[in-house]
Amino acid sequence: MSLGFETKYIWHNGELVPWNDAKVHVMTNGLHYGTGAFEGIRAYWNGSQLYVFRLRDHIARFMNSLKIYGYGIDYTPEELRKAVVETLRANELRTDVYIRPIAFKGYGPIGLDVRKLRTEVFIVAMPYGRYFEKEGISVIVSSWRRIDKRALPVTAKATGHYANSVLAKLEALTRGYDDAILLNDEGHVCEGTGENIMMVKSGVVYTPPISDGILDGITRRTIMELSKEIGVDIREQSIERSQLYTADELFFVGTAAEVTPILRVDDRQIGDGKVGPTAKMIKEHYQKIARGEVKEHLDWLEPVW
Ligand SMILES: Cc1ncc(COP(=O)(O)O)c(C=O)c1O
Known part of the structure; x- marks a missing residue:
């Protein structure tokens, strides 16, 4: 099968296998119970070098997600970082790329005892452009709440957690919007379906704190750092739904979404x-950093070639 995004090789448990051979059996535990974790990483091509953005931090979060769930993995962070670079090189990628490391509980009998099951690890890399086609998007506040941290460890980027995101995303798309914002159980603004959120009011940027049950996004962390450097006042503070409607600016931040302005929420103009x-300004600076134009931040970039 070919849908146009395929590359030559996928890394599977230490080996590069042809794209079409990277398969699993229907009795794969992760398929039934969402017993896995994954990452979304970007690599940026600047015409002469391909830089993987904050690879070390993404692999660290990947390991933490697995640790939180108590799933063992046969590889060290160092081995996984090398595997990412190896996958990019094997596929001769000289363009903007999305990288998807994923680990999940493998083949086994029906049931929830995952202790004896192997943790399968795959790394996929493919050319990738924009996540949202538009410059600015229209969103709803979802009727679904963000999964509560008392029910699932939301700081883990676990496969099973994304059933919540898919519900909210489908709700938005079927109603003609681009994406959704989820509130937490207290009614505070949490995040998008696959992005963190930032709000500008009277010259200050606000973003919900980790304690509101958001994913500890690497783009969010990056923007908190770079905002300080370019003189933007940024604060972690809970945001109420009604504050969204009267914001001066709203934008999503995430690996896939990068910096995406939100122009309408629940049919109100922002x-x-x-x-x-x-x-x-933040978007432009972020892009410069990602493509290796800011020498103070070259330490965030892993060169491939
Ligand atoms: C639910 C959710 N929130 C936030 C983010 C943004 O995180 P990052 O910037 O690390 O991609 C993502 C994407 O990984 C996500 O899935």
């Missing part, structure tokens, strides 16, 4: 309905 100056 600010003047156009991409705002803060989002624009």
